[in-house]
Amino acid sequence: MKSLITRRKSLLVAASAALALSLSACGGGSTTTPPVASASFEAGTTMEKLNKAQTIKIGTKFDQPLFGQKGLDGKPVGFDVEMGKAIAAKLGIPADKIEWVETVSQNRESFIEQGRVDLVIATYTINDARKEKVAFAGPYYEAGQALLVNKDDTSITKPEDVSGKKVCSVTGSTPAKTIAEKYGAEVVPAATYTACLEPLRNKQVVAVTTDNVILAGYVDKEPDAFKLASDETFTKEPYGIGLKKDDTVFRNWINDQLEGFAKDDTYKKAWEATAGKVIKTAPELPAINRY
Numbered sequence: 001m002k003s004l005i006t007r008r009k010s011l012l013v014a015a016s017a018a019l020a021l022s023l024s025a026c027g028g029g030s031t032t033t034p035p036v037a038s039a040s041f042e043a044g045t046t047m048e049k050l051n052k053a054q055t056i057k058i059g060t061k062f063d064q065p066l067f068g069q070k071g072l073d074g075k076p077v078g079f080d081v082e083m084g085k086a087i088a089a090k091l092g093i094p095a096d097k098i099e100w101v102e103t104v105s106q107n108r109e110s111f112i113e114q115g116r117v118d119l120v121i122a123t124y125t126i127n128d129a130r131k132e133k134v135a136f137a138g139p140y141y142e143a144g145q146a147l148l149v150n151k152d153d154t155s156i157t158k159p160e161d162v163s164g165k166k167v168c169s170v171t172g173s174t175p176a177k178t179i180a181e182k183y184g185a186e187v188v189p190a191a192t193y194t195a196c197l198e199p200l201r202n203k204q205v206v207a208v209t210t211d212n213v214i215l216a217g218y219v220d221k222e223p224d225a226f227k228l229a230s231d232e233t234f235t236k237e238p239y240g241i242g243l244k245k246d247d248t249v250f251r252n253w254i255n256d257q258l259e260g261f262a263k264d265d266t267y268k269k270a271w272e273a274t275a276g277k278v279i280k281t282a283p284e285l286p287a288i289n290r291y
């Protein structure tokens with residue numbers, strides 16, 4: 001492992017909390033093994049159904065370092081993955097019985113609505129438009145939007161600097177909408193953030209935009225090629241766990257588990273094993289939004 005090469009402080013506009021990004025050449029890849037509960041649940045609940053089935057389908061990203069990235073062994077790793085494993089364990093389902101399904105930004109609502117997944121844990125911002133279609137437990141983390149630029153670029157430091165310029169982002173994501181509608185950028189759409197990296201390197205776009213913690217994962221992998229345009233973020237992106245819109249009992253139960261993870265250190269350990277290898281300021285579980 002290379003030693004730390006950069007140390008940055010980033011103010012999350014949302015929480016005004018300092019987020020220190022300590023970028024190293026490797027990181028974000030280990031896992032924890034939450035103890036599997038011998039749980040029993042009320043008849044007719046989703047918890048009972050999943051516990052009986054002894055399997056759960058969880059949608060996550062497969063190409064986002066630190067949160068959800070599929071390794072060579074075919075298994076995804078990251079903070080979102082750890083949250084999924086911890087919830088499955090509380091349902092009495094061991095990690096090797098989880099069926100991981102790749103979800104990209106655009107198909108998360110439809111995959112939940114169609115029952116192709118039981119949950120989505122995929123850097124998934126809670127917002128009212130999405131709540132028309134799905135429900136959210138959480139938030140379990142709060143990110144904020146930022147810009148990724150080429151390492152040698154000093155012309156872009158804030159979102160206003162990309163007005164009228166080509167910026168790559170992902171279809172169906174909140175950052176794509178914000179950078180176009182609020183800051184007047186010309187969005188070059190891609191299906192995943194990874195697909196934005198070559199256009200940035202080739203200067204077909206001037207920046208890639210999404211959540212700071214996603215971009216931090218790409219900088220960590222290629223510190224000589226890319227950097228964050230600024231340590232400041234310019235939106236609040238509270239991450240929720242997506243599930244069927246009307247399943248209030250399951251949503252409340254997941255919220256209870258998240259609060260439990262903050263108390264028993266599951267949350268802290270999940271962070272330290274994954275995103276915490278690169279993002280050195282450990283988060284607190286945000287206040288759960290029980291709507």
Ligand code: GLU
Nearest residue numbers: 105123124125173174237
């Ligand atoms: N958190 C934002 C969203 O849910 C951006 C990251 C993503 O596309 O997954 O749209």
